[in-house]
Amino acid sequence: MNETINVRRTLVRVGTEYPMVGTLAFGVVDRGTNVVEVRPTSICALSCIFCSVNAGPKSRARAAEYIVDPDALVNAVEEVASYKGTRVEAHIDGMGDPGNYPYLVDLVQEIREVVDVISMQTRLYMLSESKIKELEEAGLTRINLSMDALLPPLARKLSGTNFYDVNSVLRKLGFILNNTKLQVIISPVLLPGLNEGEMEKMGRLVMALKMGDRIKYPLLIQKYLRHKRGRNPIDEEDWDSFWNHLRKLSLEVGLDLIPTGESMSIAPAKELPKPYDVGDVVEVRMLSPGIFNGECLAVPLRRTGSNIYDRVITIVGRPCIPNKRTRTRIIRNKDNIFIGV
Structure with missing residues (x-):
């Protein structure tokens, strides 16, 4: 069922008519490791000025948003998880903030039966203290807290909104550390020329709160990357400069800021099969607009009924006519994300 949420975008309620694998917009993303990305919604109320996926109400690139049937x-x-045959971490994230997902507690509770660790990437501001407790009781293991500045005016500027209150987020962080056993990783994006000075403050905060008592790497600073569809307010720094910055900061605050995949318990694991090769032509039925303008989500006419083999395909550069049968030629299948023309 599709609903209008503003003059430019459609809200798509994603049910069983869509395979849950094949797009970055929702569902499950498998990158060949024991960490499975779980994406329940693309909705975000912020319009961060550096957002790599152009989320939020100010986006001019998005055509649709998604809420997935739990x-x-x-x-x-x-x-x-069963197919991978190993210990799996479900990382709840997405092209929006999963904290906005109305069935979040139910989702955590249900998948807890089949995975070993459940982590979630969120900006936290939308979650009440009672909701945080519910998530812990449901089985949430860790919160990866997206927070890019401690100075309130700068935090609001980076969020692209006037209502974002970083002090409220910090109070909720304090609640988590004092009233739950949840692990927390603060994960800011380093934006050269905008928030370098905030990184040391965050390191000092992590040390003062003794967040390292719960998890080995409580601060993971991310490199800013320009993306074709993203908001790109600044130029990228090179990787050498980024790593040098982290090494210097590590010494200044006394905190290891350069983990390895192994130290984060990330390991190669059985990858889902790719049912289509690049160049294959697939008969499909168009269902709804893709997340970005000029895209259309389609499903193959021949399906197995299993998410191990069925894929949703994003068709680009063609009008999106729901229920129209057509053919599409696959031009990309990396990480089981299928793009067709």
């Missing part, structure tokens, strides 16, 4: 998503996580 049963369909749980079923997909169960299938993928």
Whole structure:
């Protein structure tokens, strides 16, 4: 069912008519490791000025937003976790903030039965203290807190909104550390020329709160990358400059800021099969607009009924006519994300 949420975008309620694998916009993303990305919604109320996926109400690039049926998503996580045959971390993230997902507690509770660790990437501001406790009781293991500045005016500027209150987020962080056993990783994006000075403050904060008592790497600073569809307010720094910055900061605050994949318990794991090769032509039925302008989500006419093999395909550069049958030629299939023309 599709609903209008503003003059430019459609809200798509994603049910079992869509495979849960094949797009970055929702569902399950498998990158060949024991960490499975679980994406329940693309909705975000912020319009961060550096957002790599152009989320939020100010976006001019997005055509649709998505909310996934929880049963369909749980079923997909169960299938993928079973297929991998190893200890799996479900990382709840997305092209929006999963904290906005109305069935978040139910999702965590249901997938807890089939995975070993459940982490979530969020800006936290939308979650009440009672909701945080509910998530812990449901089985959430860790919160990866997206927070890019401690200075309130700068935090608001970076968020692209006037209502974002970093002090409220800090109070909720304090609640988590004092009233739950949840692990927390603060994960800011380093934006050269905008928030370098905030990184040391965050390191000092992490040390003062003794967040390292719960997890080995409580501060993970991310490199800013320009993206084709993203908001790109600044130029990228090179990787050498980024790593040198982290090494210097590590010495200044006494905190290891350069973890390895192994130290984060990330390991190669059985990858989902790719049912289509680049160049294959697939008969499909168009269903709804893709997340960005000029895209259309389609499903193959021939399906197995399993998320291990079925894929949703994003068709680019063609009008999106729901229920139209057509053919599409696959031009990309990396990480089981399928793009067709």
